[in-house]
Amino acid sequence: MRRAVPVVRRACAAWLCGCGGQNHQAAREDVRADLDFETNVRSEVWSIHIGRALGVDPAEVERKVQEVLTENRARMIGSGQPSQ
Template structure:
């Protein structure tokens, strides 16, 4: 449910993060400087050294680009929050189903939780560098 403003900000941000953006600016700056250093004659000069107009335009562009990036980052953060909520709900549903299935099979949820905690601890120990603890084998799960 993006607005046209969101789509515009995303498009600007997507383009600003490419090498095409860099190339366009390199050519733009080179042409601007060449024109204003009288390489094409004195008639073409419109922003003599130290290129005050170019400096102002680049500064304004930086302000707007940073704003577009922040808008896109805010939208991305909102999407991540929705994903996190969905992941939480999915995990909670799976946990509830697993407990009910375990009970139907006559398994003790407390014993299973104790076993899970042991495997988590062993897995964490195995991930520490130089621990020498072997990873949990699949048949031990």
């Protein structure tokens, strides 16, 4: 019985071969998005565990994160750069 190849592996193969075309470009973008998401989840999980081990208050950290994000958005709007 033939095993199905995961989408990410197929997309990686398309990316590695350097083939052109819109489908391959979309596949590369999908791989990058998947890797970005996985990296973000890993970072979040590690941060939570490290914070707990150090006795850090998650609510205080989240307040600080929101403060920094708000300041950054305001600075970007003031400079005419698009907000992300």
